[in-house]
Amino acid sequence: VQTCALPIFQLGLAAFINRLGSAVLDLYDHWLRLKLAFLNTPIGSVSCGPRDFWPANLAQGRAILSGNFVLNGGKISIGPEGNPWAMASPNRQFASDLHGFGWLGGLVVQGPEGCDRALRLVLRWHREFGRYNSFSWDRPILERRVYALACHLRTLAQIASDREVATLTRSLLRQGYYLLGAGSSRRPERAAICALSGCVLKGPVAERLRIRALKSLVKSLPKAVLPDGGHISRSPEAALDLLQLLLSLDDGF
Numbered sequence: 001v002q003t004c005a006l007p008i009f010q011l012g013l014a015a016f017i018n019r020l021g022s023a024v025l026d027l028y029d030h031w032l033r034l035k036l037a038f039l040n041t042p043i044g045s046v047s048c049g050p051r052d053f054w055p056a057n058l059a060q061g062r063a064i065l066s067g068n069f070v071l072n073g074g075k076i077s078i079g080p081e082g083n084p085w086a087m088a089s090p091n092r093q094f095a096s097d098l099h100g101f102g103w104l105g106g107l108v109v110q111g112p113e114g115c116d117r118a119l120r121l122v123l124r125w126h127r128e129f130g131r132y133n134s135f136s137w138d139r140p141i142l143e144r145r146v147y148a149l150a151c152h153l154r155t156l157a158q159i160a161s162d163r164e165v166a167t168l169t170r171s172l173l174r175q176g177y178y179l180l181g182a183g184s185s186r187r188p189e190r191a192a193i194c195a196l197s198g199c200v201l202k203g204p205v206a207e208r209l210r211i212r213a214l215k216s217l218v219k220s221l222p223k224a225v226l227p228d229g230g231h232i233s234r235s236p237e238a239a240l241d242l243l244q245l246l247l248s249l250d251d252g253f
Helices: 002-038 058-065 092-100 104-108 112-129 139-157 162-180 187-200 204-224 236-252
Strands: 068-071 074-077
Touching: 058 068, 058 104, 058 112, 068 092, 074 092, 092 139, 104 112, 104 139, 112 139, 112 162, 139 162, 139 187, 139 236, 162 187, 162 204, 187 204, 187 236
Parallel strands: none
Antiparallel strands: 068 074
16 A cells, blocks of 8 residues: 555645646746836837847748648648637647747748738737746747747837737746746756847846846856857757857847
8 A cells, every 4th residue: 555655645746846836937927027017118119120040931931821830740720810829739849839939930021911910920829828827938938939029029010009019028028037037957048038138128127137138148158168169968959059049149239
C-alpha cells in the first residue's frame, strides 16, 4: 500500500505546485495591468519599426489572406474573415506557432490587405488571450510573439485608430514586462527582445523597460557568448538566433 501511495501523493503535490504557480503568474499579470493603467502611456506612442531579420514567409502570408493558416504543425481553414483564435488547433505545435505570431511578417508584406488582416488578427488575439493563461503566455511562445509585435507594430499602427494603437502599445508593454520577469533560461535573448520593445515605444514606462532590459542584457551576454565568439550551447542555430535579436535591437536604437 505504501509503495502505491507514494506516486499518487507525488502526483497530487506536483498538480498543487503547478496550480499554485499558475495562480501566482495570474496575480502578477493583474498587477501589471493595474500598474500600466495608472501610469502615463501616451496614445500613439510608437517610435520606430526595427527590422525583423527572420525572412518573411510569403507563401504563408498569401495562404492566410485566402483563409488558410498553414503552419509547421498543420492547417486550419477559417475563410477570409474567420477567427483562428476561436477554433481548435490540430495539435500543440500548431497552436504554439499560431500564438507565437511568426506568421506576422509574411502577412504584413502582402500590402494594405495583408496589413489590415494582420491588425484584425492581433486585436482579436488581444481580446481573447490578452489576459494571462498558462499556454499562450508560456515563455517560449511569449518570446516569439513579443519580438514579432515589436518589429511590426509601427506598420500596424499606421492603419489603426488611436484607440487600437493604445491597445496595441499597452499590450506590448505588458507582455514585455512579463517576459523580462522570466527565469534564467535564455536570459540574454529575452533581455534583447524586451529592450527592443522599449525602443519601439515612447514614454517613461517604455524607457524603464528598456533600461531594465539593457542591464540584464549587459550582465547575461558575456555568459552566453564565449571569448571565441561561439554560443555557450555550441549550437549554430542558437548563435544565429541571438545574433539576429541583437541586430534588430541595434536597428531599433
